[in-house]
Amino acid sequence: MSALDRSALHQLYSAHNSWLKGWLRVRLGNAADAADLAQDTFVRVMTARIDTPIREPRGYLSAIARSLLIDKSRRRTIEQAYLQALSLRPEPVDVSPETRLSIIEMLVSIDTLLDELGSRTRDIFLAVQLEGLSYVATAERYGVSVTTVKNHLIRAMTRCLLLMEPE
Template sequence: MSALDQASLHQLYSENNGWLKSWLRARLGNTADAADLAQDTFVRVMTARNQVPIREPRSYLSAIARALLIDKVRRRTIEQAYLQALALRPEPVEVSPEVRLSIIEMLVSVDALLDELGPRTRGIFLAVQLEGLPYATVAERFGVSVTTVKNHLVRAMTRCLLVAEH
């Protein structure tokens, strides 16, 4: 990063950090989370910034912060669902913090993958994989042929394998 880049980043930070924290605090109701998310926003700006000048810094920063906030809420929702599923198990399950973090990271990745599939492919994939429905039943439910169900499953499974390789 050149001195000019550092100077413009410093200016962006000093002119907008307080505003961004207030903007986030109004949405989160929590000063500590707002400060963390503001910091994450500036880290994202620092690592992704290109040489194009930012014309509307507050609009730019709030868009990044909004995306990070959505990710945070989504992750929290997934974590709560995981903890509820553990609590519903008949026998207690002890999971180390490291394994728990790994499981939650995997669940977040699966959620993002499912989100990328598109509604029909996602619905077909979940009907077969989670509900255990036969292809013919899924085809009837979605009003498509069994061949179309298979094609959607191939698309979903291929995407899963690509994500698993990374």
Template sequence: MSTLDPSTLHQLYSEHNSWLKGWLRVRLGNAADASDLAQDTFVRVMTARHTTPIREPRGYLSAIARSLLIDKSRRRAIEQAYLQALALRPEPVEVSPEVRLSIIEMLVSIDTLLDELGTRTREIFLAVQLEGLNYVAAGERFGVSVTTVKNHLVRAMTQCLLLVET
């Protein structure tokens, strides 16, 4: 597996960058964000491993861009939820831009981790960790045994530990 050679990447960029920016501008509503996301798309292409030639460049580019759009939307939603939570605190909280960025990045990582757990594991993990359910109560709520609850929690905690290690 290898990355695209520079001449192929240059040709892909020259032939499809304007089209991609237009495609993104329609979805985002402004040229600046479209340019940024188009650039991010080509960075992904540049760093991706390619085993075969790209046969449908616009389909390939739009799939990457669509994924980046989803990531951007999720990040924006997480950031808004964080800011709302700060606003609801009884005492004002001042957070430096660096700390805020770090917190948002960690929240995005946690959101991604939770999304990758699978529905049942995520629900059990959140019920135990956030709602304080014990294993028996979680088992009753989800109609599973205590052993199954423990297995789901081991899976979730393992993923959490992997996130902390990275």
């Protein structure tokens, strides 16, 4: 980050951090979480490598913060579902905090991937992979051809493979 970039970030932070924390506090009902999320918002700004000046800083910051709020909510929902699934097991499962974090991160990645597929591709993928429907049964369920089912599965599997590639 150049000195000019640091200066612009410092000015943005100085001018809008208090406002952003207040905006987030209203939505979260908690000053500590608001401060954490405001900090995460500025980290996103810092890593965004913006080439042009930000014309509407509050709109820009609130859009990033809103996205982080959604991510946080989705992660919390996934974590609660995971913990509920563990609690329903007949035998208690002892998972280390590191393993639990790893599992939650992977579940969040899978959820993001499924969300990015689009509803039809996701539905077809889940019908075949989780429900075990045949291509023919899936095609009948969704009123499409078997070739269309195969094309959706290829699209979904390609996205899965891309997710598995090391960065």
